[in-house]
Amino acid sequence: MGKIKTTIPRDSRRGLKEREAVLRLRYCDFAIRRPQILNKVKHLKAAQKVNVVYVIEEQQDKAIEPVEWFLVANEPVETDEAAYEKAVWYMQRWKVERFHYVLKSGCAVEKPQERSMEKTTALVLIY
Numbered sequence: 001m002g003k004i005k006t007t008i009p010r011d012s013r014r015g016l017k018e019r020e021a022v023l024r025l026r027y028c029d030f031a032i033r034r035p036q037i038l039n040k041v042k043h044l045k046a047a048q049k050v051n052v053v054y055v056i057e058e059q060q061d062k063a064i065e066p067v068e069w070f071l072v073a074n075e076p077v078e079t080d081e082a083a084y085e086k087a088v089w090y091m092q093r094w095k096v097e098r099f100h101y102v103l104k105s106g107c108a109v110e111k112p113q114e115r116s117m118e119k120t121t122a123l124v125l126i127y
Helices: 080-091 093-106 117-126
Strands: 002-008 019-033 047-057 068-073
Touching: 002 080, 019 080, 047 080, 068 080, 080 093
Parallel strands: none
Antiparallel strands: 002 019, 019 047, 047 068
16 A cells, blocks of 8 residues: 555664665454354444554565564554554554663663552653
8 A cells, every 4th residue: 555664673682783674554444253252241342343554574685584564453544644654653662662671671660669650650750
C-alpha cells in the first residue's frame, strides 16, 4: 500500500550497526471469532474486529535479517495514512525501550521499591 523510510537503531546484542531502511506497508481488517469453548459466556461478542498493519523491510543487505512486523490494532486503519501512523507509533518503541532501560539500569528507579504511583512519578521526574 505504501512505503516509509526510517532509521533502524543499532543492535549491540547481534552486532548490527544503525541503518537506514525502507519499509513496505500493507493493511487489512478481519474478525477473530470467539473460541467455541467460550460459547457459553454470553456477554462475549461472537467476533472481534481487528486491524492489521503488515510492515516488512525492503532488503538491501542479504546478510541482515529484514524487519518484519504484524501490528494488530483496535484503532481504525482504513487509509494509507492511518497505516503509516500506526507504523510510526510502533517505531517509537525503540525510544521507549531505551528510556525504560536508562531508568532501570542507569537510575535504578526500582531500587527504592516504591509502591505508590505518586512517589514513583516523583522519583522518575527527579531522575
